[in-house]
Amino acid sequence: MPSVVVVGTQWGDEGKGKIIDLFTGSAQHIVRAQGGNNAGHTIQIGDLEYKLHLIPSGILHPNTQCYIGAGTVIDPKVLIHEIKSLEERGIDTKERLWLSPAAHVIFPYHCLLDTLLEAKKGERFIGTTGRGIGPCYVDKANRIGIRIGELVRNDLFPKLLKSVLTLKNEKLTKLYNEAALSYELLLEEYSSYADTLRPYVVDVETRIHEALEKGENILLEGAQGTFLDITVGTYPYVTSSNTTASGICVGAGIGPRAIDHVIGVIKAYTTRVGNGPLPSEEKNSFLDHQSAREFGTTTGRKRRIGWFDAVLARTAVRYNSLDSLALTKLDILDNQETINICVAYSIDGVRTEHLPTLSCDIEKIIPIYETLPGWLTTTENITSIDALPPNARAYLQRIEQLCGVPISVLSLGPEREKTIIVNDPFTHEVAVR
Template sequence: MVDAILGLQWGDEGKGKIVDYFAPQYDIIARFQGGPNAGHTLYVEGKKVVLHQIPSGVFHENTINLIGNGVVLDPVTLKRECETVKSFGVDVRKNMFISHRTHLILPTHRALDKASELQKGNDKIGSTLKGIGPAYMDKTGRNGLRVGDLLDKNFTTSYIRLRLKHQRLLDNFNFQEDITAWEEEFFEAIEFLRSLNVVNGEYFINEQMAAGKKVLAEGAQGSMLDIDFGTFPFVTSSNTTTSGVCNGLGVAPQKIREVMGVTKAYCTRVGSGPFPTELMDETGEELRKLGNEFGATTGRPRRCGWIDLVALKYACMINGVTKVIMTKADVLDQFKELQVCTAYEVDGKETPYIPFQMTRHQIKPVLKSFAGWNQDTSQLKNPADLPVSMKEYVSFINKFVGADVSHISNGPGRDQIVTL
């Protein structure tokens, strides 16, 4: 049995805390896609920890953590994170496993990412410059190196061959930056990676399930960044939706039970791309300030706006969402009036649908107003104590998207969550 937790917006929905909250109910937490562009924020012993590669169940002693084949892995980032986790007394050699089939991010992937983004000029897609896109391109181009290749005596030869191919591409970009230091760091991290638990991920997870173990699949980014169904080309390079669970772990579709979709009580986006409900005014700035909306991976200020129910309904549909988890509801505590987007006006015509190519149209959100609750909800535990106007806000969302909000996160703390 596999349950999935994934993002329903443009990432940054607070999935790390939600996975950490549910982790004790599961035996295995498995990352199924993405790479170090993920930034899953947890609070451990009162300290903020941001995980980019390690699954968010790592701080639970009896939980197995699996990095699946759908992930692209930066050994340098992983080594650094393992050292952070170790400082909390956690030995990843005991509870973390990596699939043989997981593709590696090389230093030249990072260089290619940077060179490509620089060349785009004003048409930048907002890449995190972590080498994610080029690594997935090598995967689909059948050139990539995988974690299992580290165990082969010819790994260095294979690395040099791929590096030379990348260098020719970098020469075309006229990329002059010296990446020698990146390579030194990379090969140090490779030696560390060889000391970890590398397994046949698909056999490993299916054997665990056959033994009755419960699996929580952890997604990165959000559904609106999905390579197929997101706001292309301003998307990530992997399938962030439920289908990615099957591809990224090697589990069959009928093994998936619950699909828990995470959404903020409003909307944010980092980097370029369409954002119909974006607020370019004082209200948007207030959301950013109250929500501390700066990227966990990049530190970039997030664009902020009202919740987009057109996009949320779409994300629930393509994912088969069974439960919605709403985060950062407390950020709306100080607003006297809230708005939600219930339709788009596309080139002057109202529609309930996401257009094929959002960048080719003038899109205005059709907004519905709600009274704000205008009170502090961050300490509430009992659903009966939630303000009436918050209940009305949530009830409207339930009906609109066709999936019920099951939990409301009302603060960053692990215990700041209300079960409805």
């Protein structure tokens, strides 16, 4: 049975939460494999809206097993708050949500150092969420991080915390002239979190492999987007984890050959939160932020907006070995008389159809556009591809041609029912067009 990866193809906020929720009904196991509470998924079910930052979206389906994998970083306070918020709305997480003991733990010193370092960066200011994600991954790379499996061990955690906090307090007091953090208070606070989370900690990687061996359906949900990847993203304006399909596999503890289908979620236009290059950006946006719902799930910040960037999309197809696209927010373009697609770049007068490696070169890009006519009619209640306005169909076909992969899902609004599934990666059912 299939294992499917859902990955963002832009800079996050593509609508992955809805697409993940859509296919969760076909999967028995849902895995969140990387990142932390710097990312967010918004899922609309009827009149109810759920915003999740750590817990996999599949928790909203009662028959799923949900996992937070080894590649993640977990703020226990945030996770416990999410668990309680879900339970207050009648969604039980016990015996359904599981944490990898290899996931790393975010502490207050991570959040504090995140803010302090960002303030010192000057022109290299990134615009991080300040949630301590980067400093936690730094500790992981430096091999001084504390993992969930260690947090819940009373024989290990006090000694590890004392050792790490000594290093952090030296940095806080001597480099940043900040007050030292109290070992006793941190130990008390995090020991309380450990008591709450201990029943959730299991050997997640083994459970996932057992599910694979049984032929059960597995959905791996990506956080953020391809071009926020620490390795292939628009560095330094990136996150601190690997956000591509291969990074998701590593974070879940499985190999790439276990994956049957990779879906790239992509907006019908392009957005980005925070600093960094956005080649097709329109400073005077062609969309209204409020009606387009273009505010970050995690930060609430207004998103920057640009036209669909086919060069960027093709690059994401290559980085993720995408099998298909889930295109979201087509309905937001309903009132556009004309619609631009960025088909190439001009850099210092030279045309290229490839994304440069360095952000300083990406910043020089002048987008080369192909202009298509809009459709000037609502699409949000349409239930088949053939029922779309001809110009909307032409727009989708052009995106498929430029990206080199088919569109398997089309989203026409935030609600579940406002979706056209062209080809289901789990059942392989092809919709009547």
